[in-house]
Amino acid sequence: MNGNGVLQMALYVAVLLLMAWPLGIYMARVYEGGAPRWVRFLGPLERFIYRVARVRPDQEMGWKRYAVAMLLFNLLGLATVYLIQRAQGWLPLNPQGLGPVPPDGALNTAVSFATNTNWQDYGGESTLSYFTQMTALTVQNFVSAATGMAVLLPLIRGFVRRTAQTVGNFWVDLTRSTLYVLLPLALVLALALVSQGVIQNFKSYVTAFLVEPVTYTDAGGKVVTVSEQTLPMGPAASQIAIKQLGTNGGGFFNVNSAHPFENPTPLSNFLEVIAILLIPAALCFTFGRMVGDMKQGGAILAAMVILFVLFLAGCWWAEASGNPRLTRLGVDPTPGNMEGKEVRFGVVNSTLWATATTAASNGSVNSMHDSYTPLGGMVPMILMKLGEPVFGGVGSGLYGMLAFAVVTVFIAGLMVGRTPEYLGKKIEPFDMKMAAIVVLIPCAMVLVCTALGVMCEAGRSSISNPGPHGLTQVLYAFASMTNNNGSAFAGLNANTLFYNLLGSVAMIVGRYWLAVPILALAGSLARKKKVPASVGTLATHTPLFVGLLISVILLVGALTFLPVLALGPIAEHFQMIK
Numbered sequence: 041m042n043g044n045g046v047l048q049m050a051l052y053v054a055v056l057l058l059m060a061w062p063l064g065i066y067m068a069r070v071y072e073g074g075a076p077r078w079v080r081f082l083g084p085l086e087r088f089i090y091r092v093a094r095v096r097p098d099q100e101m102g103w104k105r106y107a108v109a110m111l112l113f114n115l116l117g118l119a120t121v122y123l124i125q126r127a128q129g130w131l132p133l134n135p136q137g138l139g140p141v142p143p144d145g146a147l148n149t150a151v152s153f154a155t156n157t158n159w160q161d162y163g164g165e166s167t168l169s170y171f172t173q174m175t176a177l178t179v180q181n182f183v184s185a186a187t188g189m190a191v192l193l194p195l196i197r198g199f200v201r202r203t204a205q206t207v208g209n210f211w212v213d214l215t216r217s218t219l220y221v222l223l224p225l226a227l228v229l230a231l232a233l234v235s236q237g238v239i240q241n242f243k244s245y246v247t248a249f250l251v252e253p254v255t256y257t258d259a260g261g262k263v264v265t266v267s268e269q270t271l272p273m274g275p276a277a278s279q280i281a282i283k284q285l286g287t288n289g290g291g292f293f294n295v296n297s298a299h300p301f302e303n304p305t306p307l308s309n310f311l312e313v314i315a316i317l318l319i320p321a322a323l324c325f326t327f328g329r330m331v332g333d334m335k336q337g338g339a340i341l342a343a344m345v346i347l348f349v350l351f352l353a354g355c356w357w358a359e360a361s362g363n364p365r366l367t368r369l370g371v372d373p374t375p376g377n378m379e380g381k382e383v384r385f386g387v388v389n390s391t392l393w394a395t396a397t398t399a400a401s402n403g404s405v406n407s408m409h410d411s412y413t414p415l416g417g418m419v420p421m422i423l424m425k426l427g428e429p430v431f432g433g434v435g436s437g438l439y440g441m442l443a444f445a446v447v448t449v450f451i452a453g454l455m456v457g458r459t460p461e462y463l464g465k466k467i468e469p470f471d472m473k474m475a476a477i478v479v480l481i482p483c484a485m486v487l488v489c490t491a492l493g494v495m496c497e498a499g500r501s502s503i504s505n506p507g508p509h510g511l512t513q514v515l516y517a518f519a520s521m522t523n524n525n526g527s528a529f530a531g532l533n534a535n536t537l538f539y540n541l542l543g544s545v546a547m548i549v550g551r552y553w554l555a556v557p558i559l560a561l562a563g564s565l566a567r568k569k570k571v572p573a574s575v576g577t578l579a580t581h582t583p584l585f586v587g588l589l590i591s592v593i594l595l596v597g598a599l600t601f602l603p604v605l606a607l608g609p610i611a612e613h614f615q616m617i618k
Contacts, residue, residue, distance in 0.1 A: 152544075
């Protein structure tokens with residue numbers, strides 16, 4: 041750990057916050073119906089979409105109707121992605137002649153991209169055609185991200201409105217999120233990535249002849265010499281831009297953003313990792329602007345930044361300390377633990393990406409998390425297990441953090457013997473139940489699915505490294521799927537019937553069993569009157585509240601997951617240093 045690393049990380053946080061503030065204000069204006077003058081040329085297109093879809097933008101919905109519209113839209117997207125994969129062999133833009141995806145794999149991928157998880161148990165360049173990547177996956181990258189933003193907006197309106205029966209119009213929120221936010225940002229980022237060498241074409245795969253042939257002995261003892269390599273092509277930049285901005289994370293290539301065609305330069309690396317957290321951070325400013333108190337958004341953002349920096353420092357320390365077992369074999373420990381990392385990124389940029397991608401529900405990687413030290417790999421896993429309220433997915437991260445805020449004010453109210461309030465709304469039993477569901481359901485799902493994975497032979501057979509690390513592999517997989525992250529410990533063979541089906545259930549529960557209670561909470565809050573602040577009202581924009589919110593998040597995580605972490609990465613750490 042050195043000053044250069046500290047400087048790089050400080051620069052990252054500073055640039056992120058500087059970019060998030062104007063974007064957050066811009067999004068608030070878009071959602072309030074007052075788009076800035078320089079994007080009003082999109083107005084006719086927006087109105088055309090409403091006419092074609094027969095949407096009345098002035099007709100608002102109650103929370104139940106809003107939830108039904110969201111669920112039906114996502115079900116339609118899921119079915120579309122599944123059918124395109126199954127018919128892939130007969131569709132155009134398939135220069136490699138790839139055949140249909142098996143049913144269980146197609147289902148898992150369809151669920152994954154519809155839920156904004158982008159969990160991948162396949163190699164993109166060897167499984168999916170250009171047509172499938174564009175019309176199925178890239179489209180879902182936009183609309184699944186827009187869905188998360190659309191679910192957040194009713195909750196914000198619930199705090200703003202008084203005695204209202206409606207929370208907005210799902211189709212309007214979805215359209216504006218896509219048209220005014222995601223599409224422009226993705227276009228700008230895609231062009232920037234192309235300028236750095238990220239590929240965007242429809243060429244067939246290219247065969248390159250090696251300057252120095254590689255000779256190795258295969259598993260059967262046969263000596264094999266390789267003198268050529270197949271280089272995959274395709275429209276990568278367009279998908280990579282939205283995968284990062286929408287906290288989707290699905291890689292165009294198997295090794296994701298460790299691939300030089302996805303992430304060729306230090307600048308492309310910086311732009312991509314900024315894009316991962318940009319919209320989640322900006323939504324905190326959007327929240328403050330829409331509720332009429334920027335300090336409220338600042339308090340939420342402060343809690344996110346503090347937690348992010350703490351976990352980033354922990355991951356960096358663990359990886360910079362190196363692996364004592366490799367040191368004893370004569371490996372130089374100075375660069376830190378370089379196993380599974382690109383030399384061009386090193387420990388600093390690898391751990392920064394690993395922390396950012398799991399703080400958000402992004403899941404893209406520029407290094408292999410399975411090769412991290414036990415404690416280094418534990419940090420990304422903990423960030424996912426917390427429910428990813430530390431920035432989190434676009435929309436889903438902030439509404440998860442607001443659920444924790446509701447729990448926090450409820451606990452504070454119990455401590456002083458007073459009815460809890462948040463932003464002028466009383467938090468009553470129904471509200472607390474909905475917030476508790478959002479906080480606890482992902483925790484329960486991770487533990488139940490992990491237990492099934494290590495109890496069943498079908499689950500254990502996929503583990504490549506039995507013992508504490510094998511438990512960690514399964515635990516990480518279900519933490520990733522349940523919390524709609526998508527990253528993985530690559531040592532687990534997840535492309536099996538067991539993991540495809542159980543993982544699909546985990547992803548559906550982790551997305552919709554949280555989104556619907558959030559909408560129910562929004563409807564409940566919107567119907568309430570505003571309560572004037574009094575002497576006993578807990579101020580929710582102060583350092584005291586920020587510290588209390590952070591404590592509640594960490595306490596819930598510790599009480600839920602400390603025992604299983606002790607059996608997995610913590611036990612493995614002591615094995616490593618023994």
